[in-house]
Amino acid sequence: xxxxxxxxxxxxxxxxxxxxxxxxxxxxxxxxxxxxxxxxxxxxxxxxxxxxxxxxxxxxxxxxxxxxxxxxxxxxxxxxxxxxxxxxxxxxxxxxxxxxxxx
Numbered sequence: 001x002x003x004x005x006x007x008x009x010x011x012x013x014x015x016x017x018x019x020x021x022x023x024x025x026x027x028x029x030x031x032x033x034x035x036x037x038x039x040x041x042x043x044x045x046x047x048x049x050x051x052x053x054x055x056x057x058x059x060x061x062x063x064x065x066x067x068x069x070x071x072x073x074x075x076x077x078x079x080x081x082x083x084x085x086x087x088x089x090x091x092x093x094x095x096x097x098x099x100x101x102x103x
Contacts, residue, residue, distance in 0.1 A: 010052075011052050012049050012052035012053045015045055015048050015049040015052065016049050018045060019042065019045040019046060019049060022038075022041060022042060022045065023042055026038070027039075027042060047094060047095060050093070050094045050097070051094050054090070054093070054094065
């Protein structure tokens with residue numbers, strides 16, 4: 001049997017496997033002084049997995065847009081407002097999905 005690309009997990013799958021192994025096999029055995037670091041590692045892995053599974057829109061060249069918005073050149077641009085709102089929501093869903101569900 002050959003190892004085809006379909007037989008191997010993608011990057012998000014690898015992170016999910018690592019996160020599960022960390023949560024089940026390592027994190028429960030961390031001493032008190034390492035528990036916060038363990039929670040940060042678990043959280044970072046979860047965020048990375050979500051980022052890879054649901055890529056955010058992203059604005060590649062944001063600084064010129066930021067300056068134009070500050071100068072008032074997009075005050076009535078509903079399409080841009082919608083895209084920025086969607087981008088902000090996607091970033092928040094990736095970083096802290098519980099926040100959106102709580103409100």
